[in-house]
Amino acid sequence: MGSTGIRPRELPKRSAYSFQTKRCLNARAAEYLPDLPDLTESQRSVREAISKICVKFPDEYWLDCDVNKRWPREFTSTIARDGWLGICMPAEYGGSALGLAEAVAMMQTISESGGGFSATSSIHMNIFGLAPVVKYGTEEQKRRFLPPLIEGKDTACFAVTEPNTGLDTLKLQSTATRSPTDPSTYLLNGSKTWTSTAQHANKILILVRTTPLNIVTTKPSQGLSLFYTPLDRTAVSVAEIAKMGRAAVDTNTLHFSDWRVPASDLIGSEGAGFAAILHGMNAERILLAGEAVGLGFAALRRAARYARERVVFGTPIGANQGVQHPLAASWCELEAARLMVNRAAQMYDEGCATGEYANAVKYLAGEAAFRACERAVMAHGGMGYAREFHVERAKY
Known part of the structure; x- marks a missing residue:
């Protein structure tokens, strides 16, 4: 059950490959999938399922897309094929009838997987963009516009x-x-x-x-x-x-x-x-905030891993409080932002006025993510500018 109280028709269909249970896929998914006890059962299901798709698109894939200015067609095609573009669209037009809270869980997980904004921006508009059509469009317009968008044809x-x-x-x-x-x-x-x-x-x-x-x-x-x-x-x-x-x-x-x-x-x-545009923009801002939180957590994860592995004078640099404290502060900021984003999404799904919350979470999450990315680069020292560590992409 989502926060709207509406039981979804079904979760989006996913390929057999995306449900593989090979140890390597599970291990890679678990690396960036911490337990979030405040999520609903529906959000947890979305987070787990989408992560199993994301592991097929590792850091090297996203680096290649960014370096070569290449549209991530393989990623967008997979997301469309497996039914995720319709996550919060009405079931009668081919969607899954889930809420914005589930969409936020999806987009945060995609960003957190390492794809960052290169991944989320490629599908962002298809996820939230036609909220004005859903609310204000005629029945003829909905049947004409929504199915092709959900199927990835548009x-x-x-x-x-x-x-x-x-x-x-x-x-x-x-x-x-x-x-x-x-x-x-x-x-x-x-x-x-x-x-x-x-x-x-x-x-x-x-x-x-x-x-x-x-x-x-x-x-x-x-x-x-x-x-x-x-x-x-x-x-x-x-x-x-x-x-x-x-x-x-x-x-x-x-x-x-x-x-x-x-x-x-x-x-x-x-x-x-x-x-009409405000109705869509409130959802867009909450969704974007979730993506920013995911980006920040990805940068923080990489920084913590590097701090554990980088040894100077016989000691991992992560043993030094000068490295620990900024990263700990970023975790607090990101977690606070995540909780507020989740609440804003739930309010939107419940039909509450969310203008103030949408603006607030976009600001709060953006600031928290920026600081986390900046601190991740700093924790890497000179290697923070090296593409092989994948934090310079998050920073810029």
Whole structure:
């Protein structure tokens, strides 16, 4: 039973290989799978099952993806094939009807396995992204959009941020206007930035303004509209942003001019997109926080292992309190963040207002993960910059 009290139709199907019980697979899974007694039975089942998939994608796989800027297609295909993309989607559309709490357990475990954000970012949008469609979409839209996403046939990206508009979402400048020659079509014009996975996505969830802000007569949040539509590359240019890290998963700037989007792809009512996007973003922030916690624990695990193995002057460096104390502090910070993330996910599943908690856990988990990764690099000394120890990828 999940925290919603809804019994899932079934756990996602997984290949026979993912359930192998060979000693080597179990040992590798156990290395990063500490017991978490506060989890529900459903969360534990998810955590155990997904870890057995993750062991097939070791550190060397993720290093290769990052070094060669290579999309982790083998990983995403396995996750899709085994049914995990529908973990919190309704059963009637092919999902498993589990909650955000189970999705957080899944994504934290993936990140904690060593894949980090290169792993989670490749499937992140498919897990949470269509929450606005689930809540605000028509029945026809749900049946048209959800099954292909759950099956992995569609890959979605998410476009809200603009070059001149970051957190101030109400000031978005990209527009959608009805075509003067075809009222059943909108023409989208503008730019978006920091849109991840757009090099590979075939669908996009995009927020634009349908009513100019200067003529909105009610709240500034009115006049924004949400569309989920094919990413038409004849009308949309996608330029990748060169980044410091997470090279396996692309991030992009989009420019579009007179991009024709069917009115049937409008999610909810025209002008009511802000409320719809907030519903999805609260889930996204909680999910991202869980991924950050997993990343921090992975870095901490590597640091502790190195501290036990690295001997200086005849003594493991982990025997020194100068090494122990920062790592112990990070464990406390990460565990506190994990507990708060889990609570926020449970609140979301219970239908509680989670705006404050979603923002808080994203901040708390992000800070805890950053410090853990930084301390892991420091604990490794000069080797913290060596790719073979896999902490420099976590840091950047």
